[in-house]
Amino acid sequence: MKIAVVGTGYVGLVTGTCFAETGNQVTCVDIDERKVEKLNNRIIPIYEPGLDVLFYRNVEEGRLKFTTNLAEGIKGAEVIFLALPTPPGEDGSADLKYILGVANDLGPILEQYAVIVDKSTVPVGTAEKVHAGIAKNAKVDFDVVSNPEFLREGVAVEDFMKPDRVVIGTKSDKAKAVMNRLYAPLVRQGNPVIFMDERSAEMTKYAANAFLATKITFMNEIANLCEKVGANVDDIRKGIGTDSRIGKRFLFAGIGYGGSCFPKDVQALAKTAQEYDYDFRVLKSVMDVNAGQKKRLLPVIKQHFGGDLKGKTIAIWGLAFKPYTDDIREAPALDNIRDLLAEGAKITAYDPEAMENVRNILGNQVTFAHTSYAALDDADALVIMTEWPMFRTPEFEKMNLLLKNKVIFDGRNVYELDQMRELGYTYYSIGREAVTH
Ligand SMILES: NC(=O)C1=CN([C@@H]2O[C@H](COP(=O)(O)OP(=O)(O)OC[C@H]3O[C@@H](n4cnc5c(N)ncnc54)[C@H](O)[C@@H]3O)[C@@H](O)[C@H]2O)C=CC1
C-alpha cells in the first residue's frame, strides 16, 4: 500500500519506518528542511533503540522516503497519517494549529480517495474539524479516521510492531477496510483492532494517558505516606502489583512523571472537561500532586546540608525524562537542576544520551561530564534523576574515591536499602526510610 506520514517527528518517524517494514511504500513529509535533509542523508534525528536497523533497511530498499513537499509526499497515497505536534496552548488545551493547517492544505491537493488519519493526540471533536477543513476545498471523496498512538519512547519500535491493541475511530466501512489491511501484519499475534466512533477513539487516548499518570501519582502519594508511617513503597508495589486487577506495571514511585505526553495530555483532558462544564477533580489532583512530587527531593537535600547549598557541588545522574531516550521534555531533572542552581549549588551532570539537549537549554550553567564517574569528582553528593541501567550496578569503590561525601539522593529508588547500609552510604530515596550513618 502507498502511504504518507505528515510530520516526521517522534511518532511520524516510527510510524513511517514501521509501516515501511511491513512492506508499504512510505513517504514522510516534514516542513523542517534541516530534518528532511538529515533523513535523506541517512541521519536519524532522534535516539530510539532499534529504530536504526529498520530505518536503514527500508531506506536502502527504497520503501521509505522523505520530502518537504506535501503534494509530492501524498501523491497516490491511500492513507495519509497526520503525526503533527499538539502542544499545550496558553490555556492548557491542545493547540490544533498544525493539524488544522495541514487539513486546509490537503483539500485542494487530494487527487483520489484517501483515508486521512489523525495519529496525533487530539481532543474530542478534532476528526470533525479536520474533515471540515479538508472538505472546504476537496474535489474528491475522503474519510477522516482517529487512530491514536500508544507507543512509549525508548521501546517505540516494539510497541508499534506488537501493539497491545489498535484503536480505530471511524464510521466508514470503506475506511475500516483500508485500515484493517494496513494493520493486519501488526495484529497477527491476536491483539485486537478495536473499532469505535471518532470521538470515542479520541477520548480513549486521553483516558489511557490520564489513567497511567493517575496510577503513578497514586503510588507517589502512597510513597510520601510510607515515609511518614515507616513503610517501604517497594514492598507495597510488589504486594499490590501481584493482584492481577491492579497489575505490576506503572507502579514505580519516583520524582514525578514527565515527558512530552503525560503532562500535556492530563492538562488537555482537564481542559476538555472544563469546556464541557465537568469538574474532573481527580485530574486536578493528579496535576497538583505531580508538580509537588517533582520538587520532592529539594527540601531533603537542603535539610541534609543544614539548609544551605551555596557552593556545594551536586552530581546528577540522568537528565532524560526516562531511560532509553534523549528526550528532556518536562523532565524532572530540569526542574531540579534549576532549583539547585537557584540555591547556589554547582551542578555536574551525566546522561548517556540527553546531555546535548540539556546543553542547548542550560548552556554553561551546568558542567557536563564525559562519564558517569567523572560527574562525581569532588561532588558533595549524588542525585539520581533517571534510572538508566548503568546507574544500577556502579563500581562503588570507584565512587567512594571520587565523591567528597558518601551521600546519595535517589529519585528513582535504584538501590536496595540494605546495600546502602552495608556500603556505608547515607541514602535518601522515595517512599522508603532514609539510611543514615
Ligand atoms: N512522542 C511520543 O512518544 C508520542 C506522541 N504522541 C502524539 O503524537 C503527536 C506528535 O508527537 P511527536 O512525534 O512527539 O512530535 P514532534 O514534535 O517530535 O514531531 C512533530 C513533527 O511535525 C513537524 N511539522 C510541524 N508542522 C508541520 C507541517 N505543517 N507539515 C509537516 N510537518 C510539520 C515538525 O517539524 C516535527 O518534525 C502529538 O500529538 C503527541 O501527543 C502520541 C504517542 C506517543
Ligand SMILES: O=C(O)[C@H]1O[C@H](OP(=O)(O)OP(=O)(O)OC[C@H]2O[C@@H](n3ccc(=O)[nH]c3=O)[C@H](O)[C@@H]2O)[C@H](O)[C@@H](O)[C@@H]1O
Ligand atoms: O502519549 C504518549 O506520548 C505516550 O505517553 C507515555 O509514554 P512515554 O511518555 O514515552 O513514557 P512512559 O514510559 O509512559 O513514562 C512517562 C513518565 O512516567 C514516569 N513513570 C513511569 C512508570 C512508572 O511506574 N513510574 C513513573 O514515574 C516515567 O519516569 C516518565 O517520566 C505512555 O506510556 C504511552 O502509552 C503513550 O503513547
